[in-house]
Amino acid sequence: MDILGIGLVAHFGKGMGALKDALSNGVAPPSTYRLPHRQEISTPVYSIPDDLFDIPAIRAARRANRFGKMAMLAAADCLESSLPPPLDRVGIVLATGLGPHASNMEFSGGLIQYGLDQGSPTHFSHSVHNSAAAYVSNMLKTHGPATTITHFQSAVGQALQVAKAWLDSGRVDYVLLGAVDEIGELMLYIFHEGQLIDKTDRIPGEGSAFLLLSRSGPASSRLASIQPMRSGVEADLCLVDDSSIIPLPTPHQTQAVATGASYSHLWGKMPTGYIFSLACAALKLTPEVQKVLCVDKSSAIPAMLLER
């Protein structure tokens, strides 16, 4: 597949320029998130600055939750970074680890606090995992297929495979492949108290990134090509993504652990952080660096090779 465009938003800002700047200069310190219902607990987080949401397209979606807004920001940025594809041939594949859990917990919290018959319809309708894909589709007016894939570790890898299947089958000619995960109170509490994750040197993060993908075409029209690593191929550079948050057994555990640069500290720990490492890999491609391997440290996602 070819990558035609990349858009993203995270703690360090919006767009590939912001990522490039973060790679060179590092990022601002994390903010502190004190859990509203558990004031005794605070944790550093890499959250997205609120002012990034203050653009017309996001203001127009006034009911959208943070989960949806992050996806909209990144998707719009992605299309701005490339030649616009014919929208009637675009499909959306969205990967998420935890989905819009903040909306889900807000809705549940309302039921607990006010009663089963007093739930917020807005919170409920935004608690479904495909709400972000729906907002992106509505913003861009794409009428093709839109699907959301959920997995705590390998959602991005699965989404890449879905995109390939759609392109190979001719179901669409372009795939807007995105990933999004958000910081939320209850999940942070679970992470803090529940002993569910390896908390060593970890700062939770949030963000979204989108890749515009197509079937392989002329090299001049793409940012990079992307495919699973093939045996016998040597990369010029290896990036190791260390974004994963939940160390569970995975189907790809036999993959050898690679060594290489890791930039996951720039966006923080999140289930779908691997997509930011793919964006970094695309940035690292130069005439001297023709092939960059992107390896998931948790081995949940097969290694992907990006080539000029």
Added chain:
Amino acid sequence: MSERIVITGMGCLSAAGNDLPQHRDSLRAGQRACQKPSWFTAPFEGPVYEVSNPAYAASADEMRVFKLAWKAVSEALSQAGLETLPTRSVLGIFLGTTTACQLNDLEFQRGFYTGGPFSPVSPTRFFAGNLADRMGRRLGVAAGPRVTVTNACASGTDAMGLALDYLRSGLCDIALAGGADELSLVSYGGFHSLGVLSPEPCRPFDKNRQGLNLGEGSGVLVLEREPAARARGISPRLFVAGYGSASDAHHMTAPHPDGLGLERAIRTALAGAQLEERDMGFINAHGTATPDNDRIEGCTLARIFGASTPVVSTKGYTGHALGGVGGMEAVFTAIGLEEGWIPANVGFEEQDPDIPITPPRQTTTVDGKFALSTSLAFGGSNAALILGKI
């Protein structure tokens, strides 16, 4: 044309039955199985379709929704003769759901919000419970795609569509595809908050329909490329002819007023199957019994297929099982296509003058080699699956 993707096994669990024979009997007899919720009370009315067998209760290490899914998967694999998977075959698992991917445990959350203690059992079970992934581990399958689709009420149908594409692309050799969902107090309160929960047994397409009833359960198909299935000695009788998916790009909860996304999904499925509208023997509609869904879906189906093509909603037998219902309805569509009948559209009594279709009031004989199953979802997702008779 590429190799046909055939159905070699099916499994189903819902309030209407524990297995395929029980579903066949319930649907033929027009039996409803809705009741007041047995394990919770609410300050409003709304019958549900529960799977009452206590064997499917959540346990310390498994969510209820997984147990519901496992039942259908076991039945489907058994019917396909795949208790043991063939060596060197890659099994893909494609399951749609909503509740398996949400931590919908109000007791756990109550402890959190009130500053009280909480048990880690619920989140631990949740984090280990990704439906397709867990299914793969339960089956002891080391490799192959494990895709959990979370497209709200279209999840199950979209999971089958993905399976179709993966099989055609050679990304797997055998696919388990469908969906599962469990009744949840959160969903119950949620649909009430939207004002779409019916206080009485649902009445799909009826003039006096008042909304949907929630249900739970699972429906799963085993899909394979035809030559591989025949090489194992299977003589398949049905195949997946086409699939389409499209977005309304309109509203988070309301369908497009002209059903444009649904029409696009159906026309994509028809084109992919190289079929005409007149080829459909019948349609198993989404038919939730909400005023908007049934009016828009009914009008769209009539516009595409004409008012005389038989259309039935089976929500009166199972309730709306959200991410699981696409799998269930694919199973019902397959049974109807193979045996040449569709069940009564229970709950339908009075024609709605705004809906130009008339679902059957009794079990009805149908003819034709193809049938369509549709799903519509929050977020404007629409999915259409066409099954064919060999």
